[in-house]
Amino acid sequence: MIFSSFKINSEEKIHLQIEQHIKDNIEKGILQKGSKLPSTREVSKLLGISRNSVVISYENLESEGIIKSLKGKGTFVSIESKVVNGDLTIDWENMINDYGSKCKELDIIKTELPWKKGMISFKSIAPDESLFDLEEFKRCFLNVFSLEGEKLLNYGYAKGYKPLIEYIKGYMQKKGVDVEGKDILITNGFTEGFDILLSSLTEKGDIIACEEPTHNTALKIMKCHGLDILSIPMKSDGIDIEILEETLKNNPPKLLYLIPSYHNPTGIVMKGEKRHQVYKICEKYKVPILEDGFNEELLYSSSHVPPLASLCMKGNGIVYIGSFSKILFPGLRIGWILADEKLIDNLESVKRARTIHCSFLDQAMFHKYMESGAFTRYMKKVRKHYKDKYNFTLEQVKKHIPHEYILGEGGLHIFIKLKGVNGREVLKHCYEKGVVFMPGDVFYNNRNGSETIRIGFSRVNEEDIEKGIKIIGEVVKDLGI
Numbered sequence: 001m002i003f004s005s006f007k008i009n010s011e012e013k014i015h016l017q018i019e020q021h022i023k024d025n026i027e028k029g030i031l032q033k034g035s036k037l038p039s040t041r042e043v044s045k046l047l048g049i050s051r052n053s054v055v056i057s058y059e060n061l062e063s064e065g066i067i068k069s070l071k072g073k074g075t076f077v078s079i080e081s082k083v084v085n086g087d088l089t090i091d092w093e094n095m096i097n098d099y100g101s102k103c104k105e106l107d108i109i110k111t112e113l114p115w116k117k118g119m120i121s122f123k124s125i126a127p128d129e130s131l132f133d134l135e136e137f138k139r140c141f142l143n144v145f146s147l148e149g150e151k152l153l154n155y156g157y158a159k160g161y162k163p164l165i166e167y168i169k170g171y172m173q174k175k176g177v178d179v180e181g182k183d184i185l186i187t188n189g190f191t192e193g194f195d196i197l198l199s200s201l202t203e204k205g206d207i208i209a210c211e212e213p214t215h216n217t218a219l220k221i222m223k224c225h226g227l228d229i230l231s232i233p234m235k236s237d238g239i240d241i242e243i244l245e246e247t248l249k250n251n252p253p254k255l256l257y258l259i260p261s262y263h264n265p266t267g268i269v270m271k272g273e274k275r276h277q278v279y280k281i282c283e284k285y286k287v288p289i290l291e292d293g294f295n296e297e298l299l300y301s302s303s304h305v306p307p308l309a310s311l312c313m314k315g316n317g318i319v320y321i322g323s324f325s326k327i328l329f330p331g332l333r334i335g336w337i338l339a340d341e342k343l344i345d346n347l348e349s350v351k352r353a354r355t356i357h358c359s360f361l362d363q364a365m366f367h368k369y370m371e372s373g374a375f376t377r378y379m380k381k382v383r384k385h386y387k388d389k390y391n392f393t394l395e396q397v398k399k400h401i402p403h404e405y406i407l408g409e410g411g412l413h414i415f416i417k418l419k420g421v422n423g424r425e426v427l428k429h430c431y432e433k434g435v436v437f438m439p440g441d442v443f444y445n446n447r448n449g450s451e452t453i454r455i456g457f458s459r460v461n462e463e464d465i466e467k468g469i470k471i472i473g474e475v476v477k478d479l480g481i
Contacts, residue, residue: 001038002031003046014049018057023066029081037067037075099224106220108442113431120468122437125264125412125456127327131385133378137329140368148364156360158352159344160186160336164367168322168336171370175296176310177320183344185351186358189335190292190323191217197290197319197337198225200350202254209253211239213443213452215264215292218257231445236407238263238270241277248285256287260308262295265443265454266415267408272305279311286317293322295411297379298386309338316340326412327382328375332362386412386458393457393465400473402480404451412458415440421479423453429475435468 002025008014025031040058044051058075061067068078096104104110115121145152159165165184173179187193194217202208204226210218212231222229230253233240238260247253258278260270270278282289291308309320316339323335337347351357369375393414397406407415418426423439430436440452453472457465 001046003038003043006047008047008049014053015057015060018043018054019061022057022061026066026077026079026081031077031081033077033080035077037077039074098226102224103220106223108216112438112442113427113436115436118434120435120460120464120471122435122455122457122460122468124459125326126330126459127382127412128385128459131378131382132329133374136372136374136378137365137369140372140374141365144364144368145361152361152364154360156357156363158185158357159348160184160358161360161363161367163371164334164363165336167367167370168338172309172320172322172338176306177338178310178313179338180314181316181341182338183341185337185339185344185347186363187335187337187351188333188355188358189325189330190294190321191221191335192333192355193321193323193335193337194218194290194292195221196347196350196354197321198222198227200347202227207251207253208255208257209244209247209287210257210445211259211263212445213265213440213449214257214445215259215294216442218292219443219445222257229445234263234266234268236268236405238268238274239278241274241281244278245281248281248287252285252287255290256282257290257292258308259292259294261293261305262298262409262411264294264411265413265438265440265452267411267413269305269409275305275308275311279308282317283315289318291318291320293320295326296322297324297327298383298410298412316343319343328378329366332366334358334362334366389457389462389465390414392462393455393469396466396469397455400469402473402476413454413456416453416455418451418453418476419480420451421476422450424450425479426453426472426475429479430472433471433475435471437472 003021006021008017022031022037037058038046040051040054043054058067058069062069066077066079067075069075115123164186168184169179185193187196198221202225205228207228207230208222209230209232210222212233214231219229230247230251232243232247239258248256260275260278262269289308293307296304296307307320309318312318320338321335322338325333325335337344339347390408390410394406394408397403397414397416401416402419404417404419423441427437427439438454438456440454441449443449443454455469460468
């Protein structure tokens with residue numbers, strides 16, 4: 001109400017005071033063109049004055065073209081406000097804190113060479129959207145929306161959509177994980193789950209150990225939280241056991257982050273015996289494990305290996321972070337944390353404090369899709385598709401790119417160690433020829449990996465795979481001379 005601060009003085013006629021008050025409010029921008037004024041009756045009642053005084057002031061303002069009365073609708077401001085240009089200028093860059101600065105500094109979307117139209121891109125390891133089972137998903141959406149639409153569009157629960165939670169518990173049990181005494185928190189994919197865990201379990205300066213190389217997003221989050229990262233080198237079958245034990249014995253970390261299956265970026269699958277060794281070492285030194293269930297469904301060359309979490313049995317020392325984003329509907333951003341129920345109880349409160357909850361509509365649709373059996377049918381189709389594409393890409397890499405070794409047993413990418421050639425130098429020349437890929441050094445905490453590159457093939461057709469790999473090979477050969 002524009003007259004709530006209006007004060008009448010006895011030295012000037014009341015209608016002149018009202019006119020000036022309205023003009024001042026227009027000048028300050030409080031009243032904009034089209035703003036509706038209170039009726040003369042409302043103003044007289046509020047101010048305790050004669051209505052005639054208000055009527056006179058409105059008539060005078062209308063005669064000046066400042067306001068306009070529309071029969072049956074009311075009185076409106078008819079001129080633009082004359083607000084003096086504001087001069088509140090802030091140097092936002094100098095206000096950004098260490099966390100914000102670190103996030104930008106480590107944002108590879110902004111710092112790495114971008115894809116341009118017409119380029120062959122091996123950067124992405126996202127699934128091929130042309131394989132998505134859209135019709136089945138559409139049916140699931142219509143079914144769940146018709147049954148629960150009004151509930152799903154309201155606020156949900158921070159922990160997640162209960163039917164989906166129960167489904168994922170069963171899903172993890174089929175992987176051999178004992179879920180007794182454990183619970184699940186639904187998250188916006190792996191990234192939010194990992195960030196919530198680090199925010200809740202670590203302080204700046206804490207030590208966290210991980211494989212070298214490792215998931216770039218995980219590295220970024222760890223660095224942004226100011227953690228001291230201990231990088232443990234990998235062998236061809238996974239993390240170096242001897243160095244792992246030496247590290248945990250002499251400089252025990254707060255947490256150990258591992259990707260035992262279809263490791264990003266190497267694609268290595270840690271075998272069952274080695275998983276037992278890793279688990280026993282962590283059990284010996286009481287170091288909890290954060291297990292990243294990255295791409296567990298896309299193994300091509302052997303049978304599946306149960307996750308590390310399956311070895312914990314009645315213990316609670318392994319936290320499993322899962323997601324289907326790399327194989328199914330990453331746009332839904334659905335992931336989960338499986339952990340001790342007391343830990344989940346706390347993480348639930350962190351989730352509620354941050355984002356209240358993940359979209360219940362997305363969770364319900366996803367659950368209906370998984371429950372329908374469509375996911376099982378989808379996986380049979382995509383495994384064959386990606387296996388054929390993986391084998392084709394591997395064949396082209398072996399044929400055209402000089403290398404020291406090639407890693408990868410599954411997933412949507414191949415990791416290559418070049419022979420004495422810098423990966424970024426290769427990328428620079430390939431970029432000029434219309435080919436882009438991920439340089440391997442972004443997956444290393446230390447200044448290593450300069451001779452490695454990662455080739456993501458999931459969204460590239462065979463013709464472009466062959467053409468792009470040939471170009472990379474030619475550049476490597478030229479630089480290696």
